Amino acid sequence: MEEKVSGSPACFIDKPVIPGDVVLDLSDMTNQTIKLGGGLRQDFDSIVAMKAGTLRFTKPNKYWVETSQKRYVPCVGDSVLGIVADSRADNFLVDIKGPTLAYLPVLAFEGGTRRNIPKFEVGTLLYVRVVKANPGMNPELSCTDASGKAAEYGVLKDGYNFDCSTGLSRMLLRSPRCPVLEELGKKISFEIAVGLNGRVWLNAGSPSLIIVVSNAIMNSESLTGVKQRIMVDKLIQNLKLSS
Amino acid sequence: MEIDRVDGRTPNQLRPLACSRSVLNRAHGSASWTQGDTKVLAAVYGPKAGTKKNENPEKACIEVIWKPKTGQSGKLEREYEMILKRTLQSICVLTLNPNTTTSVIVQVVNDDGALLPCAINAACAALVDAGAPLKHLAVAICCCLAESGYVILDPSKLEEQKMKAFAYLVFPNSLTLLQEGGSPVGGEPMEHGIITSVTQGAMSVDDYLHCLERGRAATAKMSAFLQKSLQPLLSDG
Numbered sequence: 001m002e003e004k005v006s007g008s009p010a011c012f013i014d015k016p017v018i019p020g021d022v023v024l025d026l027s028d029m030t031n032q033t034i035k036l037g038g039g040l041r042q043d044f045d046s047i048v049a050m051k052a053g054t055l056r057f058t059k060p061n062k063y064w065v066e067t068s069q070k071r072y073v074p075c076v077g078d079s080v081l082g083i084v085a086d087s088r089a090d091n092f093l094v095d096i097k098g099p100t101l102a103y104l105p106v107l108a109f110e111g112g113t114r115r116n117i118p119k120f121e122v123g124t125l126l127y128v129r130v131v132k133a134n135p136g137m138n139p140e141l142s143c144t145d146a147s148g149k150a151a152e153y154g155v156l157k158d159g160y161n162f163d164c165s166t167g168l169s170r171m172l173l174r175s176p177r178c179p180v181l182e183e184l185g186k187k188i189s190f191e192i193a194v195g196l197n198g199r200v201w202l203n204a205g206s207p208s209l210i211i212v213v214s215n216a217i218m219n220s221e222s223l224t225g226v227k228q229r230i231m232v233d234k235l236i237q238n239l240k241l242s243s
Numbered sequence: 244m245e246i247d248r249v250d251g252r253t254p255n256q257l258r259p260l261a262c263s264r265s266v267l268n269r270a271h272g273s274a275s276w277t278q279g280d281t282k283v284l285a286a287v288y289g290p291k292a293g294t295k296k297n298e299n300p301e302k303a304c305i306e307v308i309w310k311p312k313t314g315q316s317g318k319l320e321r322e323y324e325m326i327l328k329r330t331l332q333s334i335c336v337l338t339l340n341p342n343t344t345t346s347v348i349v350q351v352v353n354d355d356g357a358l359l360p361c362a363i364n365a366a367c368a369a370l371v372d373a374g375a376p377l378k379h380l381a382v383a384i385c386c387c388l389a390e391s392g393y394v395i396l397d398p399s400k401l402e403e404q405k406m407k408a409f410a411y412l413v414f415p416n417s418l419t420l421l422q423e424g425g426s427p428v429g430g431e432p433m434e435h436g437i438i439t440s441v442t443q444g445a446m447s448v449d450d451y452l453h454c455l456e457r458g459r460a461a462t463a464k465m466s467a468f469l470q471k472s473l474q475p476l477l478s479d480g
Contacts, residue, residue: 018371019376019378020380050376069373070271070373073290099289100292135339
């Protein structure tokens with residue numbers, strides 16, 4: 001019995017799970033305080049996966065299922081890229097690829113007062129943070145960090161924006177830095193903003209460079225680290241030949 | 244078991260299965276499911292804001308649209324839509340995204356018997372692909388009762404027409420629980436559950452129970468297949 005206690009959680013970690021898999025059994029765990037992340041739910045004494053993905057675990061007690069999907073479900077604390085869809089007296093309505101449009105209060109900017117309300121046209125791309133995400137309510141965004149500073153949040157001017165899966169955007173944000181960005185960064189200088197909602201914004205010296213970088217990122221989704229490096233190397237060689 | 248099947252299968256033998264995920268570019272999740280010559284394509288869009296009229300806004304709503312291979316959708320398609328909707332409602336966690344609608348669109352590519360079970364399997368795979376929260380997976384199978392009292396599984400269109408009665412049965416994916424969970428969940432083992440049962444024609448209680456038993460045995464193979472076909476996309480994530 002003692003073996004099962006130590007053995008049962010470990011055997012699922014970093015393994016693919018599908019909905020209905022019993023990941024953990026609380027009844028035979030000594031320490032029953034665990035933190036559940038996305039994709040898991042408690043059913044009596046067992047923790048069951050409800051999404052297909054890879055089970056992750058960090059010490060001491062956090063479990064979650066890492067998934068990749070085309071649709072984003074807002075979650076508090078996520079940094080996302082949103083597109084202004086409408087502006088009202090008190091709020092901007094922002095599309096963050098969620099089920100509903102998100103509200104961005106006009107005062108949620110650094111030093112925001114009634115006097116200096118920012119003006120965004122419909123279609124403006126913003127880098128924002130999700131501050132409220134309750135079921136049944138429109139999510140709320142903010143353009144400041146927790147201490148009220150602008151901290152890189154705000155409008156993204158120029159550049160190019162494309163959609164990807166949430167899995168790819170998480171891969172790009174992963175630390176240590178993902179191989180494709182590292183390799184590209186050695187040869188090409190570019191700016192990038194990655195939203196957890198599966199939107200990526202890019203800016204580089206010339207439009208052709210932007211296209212190269214964006215294609216490299218989009219192609220890297222299904223490749224392993226080594227293959228990503230090879231792909232980027234080839235791309236850069238081609239780039240040098242053509243220029 | 245001296246029943247002859249047109250394609251030379253044994254009564255318990257299923258037609259070859261095939262499943263591919265993420266076949267459509269624009270849908271949030273999609274899957275195609277093939278059983279022999281029956282092929283169904285399912286696409287999932289959503290969750291979208293708001294629920295339809297007469298639906299509980301405190302829960303997520305599932306909308307099913309059945310597209311027949313040719314022609315307009317009639318009474319039969321409406322019935323299939325309803326069965327599929329009820330089945331999917333019971334496997335989804337509806338309380339997580341209240342006041343949203345998830346659309347499941349089922350396109351029949353080719354019908355060669357056992358159409359509804361095939362569609363249920365396709366829809367289930369598409370929901371997994373879309374990342375919808377599910378309690379567990381569902382595997383569907385068609386059991387037929389021949390005039391002579393034999394039960395055959397996964398009939399083709401030709402066989403379906405000759406049969407006295409048939410039952411569409413949907414089970415939770417028992418395999419994962421059998422292998423990995425082991426312990427019964429909530430007092431009764433999950434693999435004894437049944438999600439949906441649709442019967443047509445007259446059959447005795449004993450025959451029905453026989454169908455259940457055979458169907459359940461066969462779904463173990465199918466859930467193994469479903470599990471396997473859901474894996475490869477995940478590992479590279």
